[in-house]
Amino acid sequence: MIYKAKDIAQILNGSVEGDENISVHKLSKIEEGESGSLSFLSNPKYTSFIYDSNASIILVDEGFTAERDVKPTLIRVKNAYDAFAQLLDFYNQNKANKTGVSKNASIADSAKIGKNTYIADQVVIGENVVIGDNAKIYPQTYIGDNSTVGSDTTLFAGVKIYTDIVIGSNCVIHSGAVIGADGFGFAPQDDKNYRKIAQIGNVIIEDNVEIGANTTIDRATLGSTIIRNGAKLDNLIQIAHNVEIGENTVIAAQSGIAGSTKVGKNCLIAAQVGIIGHIKIGDNAKIAAQSGVSASVQEDSIVFGSPAFNAREYRRSYVHFRNLQKIVNRIDNLEKKLKGNS
Amino acid sequence: MIYKAKDIAQILNGSVEGDENISVHKLSKIEEGESGSLSFLSNPKYTSFIYDSNASIILVDEGFTAERDVKPTLIRVKNAYDAFAQLLDFYNQNKANKTGVSKNASIADSAKIGKNTYIADQVVIGENVVIGDNAKIYPQTYIGDNSTVGSDTTLFAGVKIYTDIVIGSNCVIHSGAVIGADGFGFAPQDDKNYRKIAQIGNVIIEDNVEIGANTTIDRATLGSTIIRNGAKLDNLIQIAHNVEIGENTVIAAQSGIAGSTKVGKNCLIAAQVGIIGHIKIGDNAKIAAQSGVSASVQEDSIVFGSPAFNAREYRRSYVHFRNLQKIVNRIDNLEKKLKGNS
């Protein structure tokens, strides 16, 4: 795919400054730009790179003023960052255009497959599964009996969906994610053995959700584990049975949420956070990385620590923690003085 | 599957109070009960729900006394929680009744497959593998050469078992679990490169063990990594080479145990715990979430923190940590007063 500056300017509704016939075949960061690549300048911290860049084309904001000569052709657009993201999407969609149902896939006769789907080699689709239009199911993915996958959803290679799971439209689930394994429920017996509690609920993933590689979302004991519309989960996250994650909440890698906890909407949960079971995290809450949340969190609050509390107070206490040797020295001095005094 | 109250009462050895012919087709939590569903009441905290529940049938303890009218049919049983768990099992077993060996599975000629097994599409079974009676091997699972799987064991979709692994009877291993990858052993060389130490041991998983989704259990350098009878491991756990996990020990999600550590029986290891290598965790020990255990733990003790120590002392120190600003203020005051005094 080779594009000329004038064609890109037209797509982005921008204006060319320089050679309008120069062409590019790849996208790059401004500091790594080379001949044939298109970059962008948005963050002023990177402005210096534009004067030495070997990129053929650079997108800049309308108001950008060069302080000295710029070699690349410029395309001025309303918002260079957004315009570049638009080109990334365009490039990506041209790559991920697979369709067709492989004859090497195992698809139950009772399954219903939508129009214009991609169902790859070695995929296994169980009884009564419903796959929506334009869904893309990459190789070696498994979809258990009675599960549904919405339209325009992509399951990358090796995703494992157990039985009775509901996945919405326009979702992306990355390789190795496991949706619907049994919740971790065992009843201790008098002889110290544990009896397994059957987990007969399911998982519901609403629309526009992204789930990272090797993340695990367990099925509910009864009822549903729910991931609400627009939530984004990174890699290697653990979501236990009967948890609910609110709309547009973002969770970074390697965090874990224990059973029956309800997380509100628009929350930001940083990486490697642990949240115990049966609590509530209010809307818009933020939880700092590696925190261990052992009690409910009010909406709009920010917590840190293990156990977690107010993040500003945690940071203040932590400064004193770093200085504990000095603090103890001061107490030593006080004790010496007082001894001298008495 | 539709059942009448009188039939359920017979299965559970209980007595019906209300319409013995009312029927149900699903199980639900008491607070989510709807027409056609069966719930239970065990925890007194939930008693208020029984008066408004739309469930058709509710299991209650023999001694339960209603304080006002109850609309659903009641079935009185010795222990409502246990009876409900019994129904969950019954329901679950009816769902998971797959049998038969798929013609799309790749099974080595030298493998021995027991009676009444389920071996699904795209399963790969290596040379000399032995699969016990009633085992269920879901799609896309791999079992390497010379490994054995005991009777009544279930491997869900996409489990990966390396060569020479021993898995006992009545185990459940969830999707994406990896059993028998190489232990992490490298010898530093003079040139700062590392030489891989071959890992030629194996993994032994005894009977009645459950292993969660995407958990990894590495093979021993020599000898065996061992998971003892009845141990329960949640999702995304790391068990390193030559570790031993004792009988009926429970480990929550995302914990990791480094090489050659021996964990006793009946231990409770909470989520996101890290345990260093070459130590011993005594029987019945409890380790709080996110702890980092850097030294052996005595039996029956409870530890917390990173590095971990006595949990009660950790919590006491942590209260002071939260108050460090006040503590420093007190020292400031003391210093001022003493200056005034001298």
Added chain:
Amino acid sequence: MIYKAKDIAQILNGSVEGDENISVHKLSKIEEGESGSLSFLSNPKYTSFIYDSNASIILVDEGFTAERDVKPTLIRVKNAYDAFAQLLDFYNQNKANKTGVSKNASIADSAKIGKNTYIADQVVIGENVVIGDNAKIYPQTYIGDNSTVGSDTTLFAGVKIYTDIVIGSNCVIHSGAVIGADGFGFAPQDDKNYRKIAQIGNVIIEDNVEIGANTTIDRATLGSTIIRNGAKLDNLIQIAHNVEIGENTVIAAQSGIAGSTKVGKNCLIAAQVGIIGHIKIGDNAKIAAQSGVSASVQEDSIVFGSPAFNAREYRRSYVHFRNLQKIVNRIDNLEKKLKGNS
């Protein structure tokens, strides 16, 4: 495979002391030695085991002097540990000698497969993939379009490689590892939804790299996420988009590194460490287990804590943290005395 003492001595360039015709068929630890097994003695802590060992052959250092009778045949070598590792390799290579391309693999016509490769059942290889000589691709592995796998590299069962990924020579990637899933990039919108930022970069894994089971390495937004020559990554690790891991750096299980961070060479990152994005970790740095690194780390330094700082200072502060109750008691006493004084 059965070997006599005299044959082993010849391989290892050692000398036999005892029955040179005694034979062994397995390797064992000295404390678990039994008839027919070969062990080694290197660490002086284990010397006592040699006098009671039932192993048939024991490798010892040239200078070893027995204090009493030793039953097993001894083979004296320059370095017993290295010699044993050499035998482990020898044993392992004889086990992992699979070759041949399965007719049950799905291989695109445009893919190029090297000589003497093993491509197992249910493997899926995409368009334009290049597989080097002697590579071993175990069952159910997926290699996306345009990716390359170097010579002598092993991908164990169920590895998932996305499109456009470059994997070097002599690498080992364990089951369930996911290489090239989308980086976690979303731009917040005014309506609190997030717009996905397309991730069109790739992952480059250089030579001699080992990657553990269920580890995830995300593709770059633009450019490449890079794992340099000789790096060793354990299980369940998260490497985010645009991260770079330096030569011969070792990372233990369950650690995570956020986007665009550059880790130097010869670093040691212990288990369950978290490192935030956009920082630098200098060469030879060491990061203690469970640390949370929130700022760049100088080369050759050792850090600990969350947030992490100098490890020696962290440990000193932590000793005081454990004693906070006593410290507070001392302040109480000072306040009482001062009150008495004034």
